[in-house]
Amino acid sequence: MAENEHEVTPEASTPLSEQENGSRDVWFFVAHRDGKLEEACLKLAMEARKLADKLGGEALAVIIGKQVKHLPGNLGDYGTDKAVVVEDQHLEVYSGEAYVDVLAQLVESSRPSILLIAASTIGNDLAPRLTARLKASLVTRYTEIEVDKEGKVTARRAVHGGNAQATVRALRKPLIATIDTQLLGLQKAKEAKNTRIAEAKIRIDPKTGITRVIDYLKADPCAVCVSEAEIVIGIGKGLGSVENLAAVDELAHVLGASIGGSRRATDEHWVADERRIGMTGKTISPSLYLICGISGAFHHTLSIKESQLKVVVNTDPNAPIAKMADLMIVGDMQKVIPELTKQLREIVRPTR
Amino acid sequence: MRTVVCVKQVPDSTTVKFDILTDSLQNVHYIMDPIDEVTVSEAIKIREKAGGEVTAITLGPPRTEEVLRSCLKMGVDRAIHLYDEAFDNLDAYSTSSILARQIAKLQYDLILCGNQSMDEGNGFVGAGIAESLNLPLITAVTRIDIFADTNTAVVHRRLKGGDREIVETPLPAVFTAETVLTSPVYPRLRTILDGLKKNVTRVDAQSSNLDIEDIEPALALLSISQPKPRLKKTATIDSSLSPAERMKLIMSGGVQQKSSKAVAKPPDAAASEIVQFLIDNGIISREM
Ligand SMILES: Cc1cc2nc3c(=O)[nH]c(=O)nc-3n(C[C@H](O)[C@H](O)[C@H](O)COP(=O)(O)OP(=O)(O)OC[C@H]3O[C@@H](n4cnc5c(N)ncnc54)[C@H](O)[C@@H]3O)c2cc1C
Ligand SMILES: Nc1ncnc2c1ncn2[C@@H]1O[C@H](COP(=O)(O)O)[C@@H](O)[C@H]1O
Numbered sequence: 001m002a003e004n005e006h007e008v009t010p011e012a013s014t015p016l017s018e019q020e021n022g023s024r025d026v027w028f029f030v031a032h033r034d035g036k037l038e039e040a041c042l043k044l045a046m047e048a049r050k051l052a053d054k055l056g057g058e059a060l061a062v063i064i065g066k067q068v069k070h071l072p073g074n075l076g077d078y079g080t081d082k083a084v085v086v087e088d089q090h091l092e093v094y095s096g097e098a099y100v101d102v103l104a105q106l107v108e109s110s111r112p113s114i115l116l117i118a119a120s121t122i123g124n125d126l127a128p129r130l131t132a133r134l135k136a137s138l139v140t141r142y143t144e145i146e147v148d149k150e151g152k153v154t155a156r157r158a159v160h161g162g163n164a165q166a167t168v169r170a171l172r173k174p175l176i177a178t179i180d181t182q183l184l185g186l187q188k189a190k191e192a193k194n195t196r197i198a199e200a201k202i203r204i205d206p207k208t209g210i211t212r213v214i215d216y217l218k219a220d221p222c223a224v225c226v227s228e229a230e231i232v233i234g235i236g237k238g239l240g241s242v243e244n245l246a247a248v249d250e251l252a253h254v255l256g257a258s259i260g261g262s263r264r265a266t267d268e269h270w271v272a273d274e275r276r277i278g279m280t281g282k283t284i285s286p287s288l289y290l291i292c293g294i295s296g297a298f299h300h301t302l303s304i305k306e307s308q309l310k311v312v313v314n315t316d317p318n319a320p321i322a323k324m325a326d327l328m329i330v331g332d333m334q335k336v337i338p339e340l341t342k343q344l345r346e347i348v349r350p351t352r
Numbered sequence: 353m354r355t356v357v358c359v360k361q362v363p364d365s366t367t368v369k370f371d372i373l374t375d376s377l378q379n380v381h382y383i384m385d386p387i388d389e390v391t392v393s394e395a396i397k398i399r400e401k402a403g404g405e406v407t408a409i410t411l412g413p414p415r416t417e418e419v420l421r422s423c424l425k426m427g428v429d430r431a432i433h434l435y436d437e438a439f440d441n442l443d444a445y446s447t448s449s450i451l452a453r454q455i456a457k458l459q460y461d462l463i464l465c466g467n468q469s470m471d472e473g474n475g476f477v478g479a480g481i482a483e484s485l486n487l488p489l490i491t492a493v494t495r496i497d498i499f500a501d502t503n504t505a506v507v508h509r510r511l512k513g514g515d516r517e518i519v520e521t522p523l524p525a526v527f528t529a530e531t532v533l534t535s536p537v538y539p540r541l542r543t544i545l546d547g548l549k550k551n552v553t554r555v556d557a558q559s560s561n562l563d564i565e566d567i568e569p570a571l572a573l574l575s576i577s578q579p580k581p582r583l584k585k586t587a588t589i590d591s592s593l594s595p596a597e598r599m600k601l602i603m604s605g606g607v608q609q610k611s612s613k614a615v616a617k618p619p620d621a622a623a624s625e626i627v628q629f630l631i632d633n634g635i636i637s638r639e640m
Contacts, residue, residue, distance in 0.1 A: 231635070
């Protein structure tokens with residue numbers, strides 16, 4: 001692997017003793033889509049900055065793809081010291097096998113302390129592969145990482161379905177850690193950095209791939225099972241009558257949402273049984289759960305905890321569901337829903 | 353088709369609670385991890401179509417033999433129990449290397465694991481086995497079609513929002529399964545009775561030629577404790593808040609006070625409020 005740096009390689013100036021142990025740097029893996037950085041990356045950049053400060057090292061982005069040199073753009077605002085870029089036409093789309101080959105070589109040559117990866121579909125595939133290849137330590141979906149005076153790294157994560165928390169120490173280097181970036185807010189670094197770009201040349205064998213992607217099936221977001229949906233609209237008794245379903249359906253199409261319901265809604269046959277959410281139904285974990293006319297009985301709320309954002313529309317400000325709301329709208333769903341559909345039609349499109 | 357299924361016994365996480373008084377987990381009911389019920393069922397369905405045999409394997413203390421008994425009753429052909437005192441409290445890394453060593457001694461075309469165990473959810477063991485045995489790995493599998501004549505498989509992988517990627521792989525390979533892969537098999541009485549007669553093969557460190565010194569964990573478990581309130585957003589503590597309010601925010605782990613935004617407005621204003629909230633949170637974006 002030859003690195004042709006635009007600047008002096010920091011690794012070269014690191015004392016030998018440090019090199020043997022690897023560096024104190026914190027790396028993060030940058031996912032991109034349609035030639036743009038995903039917001040999740042900026043959050044990882046923030047997190048990497050924070051940990052690099054604790055360790056006394058640098059925050060470093062790793063970007064892999066076909067044409068990605070321009071991507072580090074505003075990472076400096078989030079405190080990224082350096083971006084290592086690997087470009088190759090065979091790396092245009094994510095492939096676990098190819099990306100692990102590239103990342104393993106990069107990590108082995110510089111040996112960072114920590115490598116952060118977003119717990120996304122790609123990250124959940126990449127992190128365990130890379131850990132296995134590098135014989136590294138892995139912590140998935142951490143909630144906290146701490147560094148002690150000697151630079152020893154411990155991490156916390158939820159276990160037993162969120163009923164307990166485990167604290168673990170990384171015994172190897174690097175610690176590969178995945179995080180649910182939706183849990184992080186976005187905030188620029190106090191001190192912006194001028195991100196240095198280093199291009200790493202890695203030989204890519206186009207034949208590494210043993211497995212072969214032969215097709216891609218795009219799901220209809222409105223038809224998809226509620227447990228897999230990114231946006232779910234939940235309806236309950238507050239719907240009032242079957243006539244009001246059409247308006248909910250329209251909203252679902254504008255938002256790209258899957259419709260689910262409370263037991264009341266399934267009992268009334270407004271919503272198919274397989275779309276019931278709750279103890280005797282499905283568990284959901286969407287980015288957005290829009291909860292309309294559901295009171296919030298624990299049989300229902302039990303299964304919606306993993307929803308990232310909960311928006312409630314209910315005529316009763318004291319309905320139990322209000323306690324869980326990120327945004328509580330006190331109002332009549334039968335009036336709010338058509339209005340919401342109208343406004344959404346005018347100005348927005350779903351991000352996914 | 354010779355399938356090896358890795359199964360794990362776990363405390364049922366729908367009932368288990370962390371108790372602060374005793375500083376330990378309470379209400380621990382051990383069950384077979386639901387995801388492994390799925391993989392065992394899938395292995396049996398594959399055998400029904402393509403023939404062959406199914407081997408279930410677990411690593412854990414004596415009580416975990418129970419899950420292998422369940423597997424036998426479901427209709428698996430063989431069950432292997434890796435147990436040794438030296439295997440107590442292993443991390444996922446060591447677990448995967450010991451499982452891999454044992455699997456290496458078997459004949460196999462397909463190795464099935466769960467994508468994530470119910471208790472620890474490391475999402476690692478499948479990848480660890482694949483790397484140790486130098487096999488192709490496909491994660492988040494929701495459907496498996498085996499082509500015995502070409503010794504290949506075509507599988508669906510779960511992506512975001514219900515999308516699927518379809519991947520072809522030569523066998524043998526390791527797949528980590530999602531719960532939607534298949535529905536459980538309900539064995540016939542005959543299968544259950546046959547299962548009762550079968551034996552579980554016990555393998556310890558010595559009989560698997562394993563030098564305990566070779567087990568080098570990657571993680572040390574320091575403690576299990578009470579869960580922290582889930583961090584919703586990084587708290588940017590608002591300086592306009594009173595010290596008491598700020599303290600409350602910090603104590604709650606930065607969780608923004610819920611229902612702080614109760615909006616009672618006419619429908620159009622209420623809808624605008626929702627639209628703005630969705631934009632602010634990156635759910636939708638304004639058309640350029
Ligand atoms: C063993 C068992 C298992 C169960 N399993 C499930 C389960 O899996 N899932 C499930 O959901 N339930 C389940 N239930 C039922 C559960 O206990 C509740 O009865 C049910 O969730 C209530 O449904 P709801 O919120 O739609 O109706 P209600 O409790 O009747 O609430 C209706 C809500 O709509 C509001 N409302 C009324 N009109 C309007 C309007 N015009 N606009 C906006 N809001 C309005 C009201 O203020 C109220 O909050 C189970 C019950 C049992 C005993
Ligand atoms: N002790 C074990 N014995 C057998 N299989 C295991 C064990 N631990 C994990 N596995 C397998 O690996 C999968 C993923 O586990 P984990 O890496 O802990 O998320 C599980 O669903 C099992 O299939």
